[in-house]
Amino acid sequence: MAARKRQARTVREQYQDAVASYVAAGGDESVQRVITAVNSLSHKLDQWYTRQLADLDLSHGEWSVIAFLATSEGAPVTPSQLADAGNVAASSMTHRLDKMTERGLVRRSPDPANRTRVLVELTRQGWELFEAAVREANVVESDVLAGLKREERDQLAALLEVVISGLDDVETG
Numbered sequence: 449m450a451a452r453k454r455q456a457r458t459v460r461e462q463y464q465d466a467v468a469s470y471v472a473a474g475g476d477e478s479v480q481r482v483i484t485a486v487n488s489l490s491h492k493l494d495q496w497y498t499r500q501l502a503d504l505d506l507s508h509g510e511w512s513v514i515a516f517l518a519t520s521e522g523a524p525v526t527p528s529q530l531a532d533a534g535n536v537a538a539s540s541m542t543h544r545l546d547k548m549t550e551r552g553l554v555r556r557s558p559d560p561a562n563r564t565r566v567l568v569e570l571t572r573q574g575w576e577l578f579e580a581a582v583r584e585a586n587v588v589e590s591d592v593l594a595g596l597k598r599e600e601r602d603q604l605a606a607l608l609e610v611v612i613s614g615l616d617d618v619e620t621g
Contacts, residue, residue, distance in 0.1 A: 463488050496588055504581055509534060509544050511581070514553065517570045518578045524567035553577060
């Protein structure tokens with residue numbers, strides 16, 4: 449008799465099994481439900497974002513530079529700030545910025561206040577790529593939240609913002 453092909457478990461089944469395992473090991477169910485849900489959502493979105501970045505011919509590192517520059521209130525930043533934000537060595541950031549400059553995504557210029565320092569900013573092409581990526585991601589993100597009414601999305605956002613606000617107060621190690 450042929451071996452029966454194991455059915456793939458749904459994301460919800462994987463979530464339920466994980467919560468049950470954490471609770472069985474002594475975790476608080478209400479905490480585990482929230483944390484496991486957030487982790488599951490993050491994991492699935494990361495998988496989609498990885499495919500999206502590949503479609504846009506961007507590495508995760510390049511995207512982190514573009515996103516940081518786009519969200520830095522339009523102010524140019526130093527390569528060392530970008531390296532710190534991306535958690536990479538300064539030499540790695542220099543190499544990344546070289547490639548991104550060649551592609552026309554970022555511009556480096558001397559800091560007028562300190563001629564020994566370089567400032568980095570997005571070019572028009574970099575901004576266009578950022579905007580295209582956000583619009584494309586918004587389609588999937590909207591689909592993910594389609595099961596919630598507008599008021600429920602607002603409530604969920606407000607609750608998560610409370611959690612985020614407390615992150616600096618949590619001692620993790």
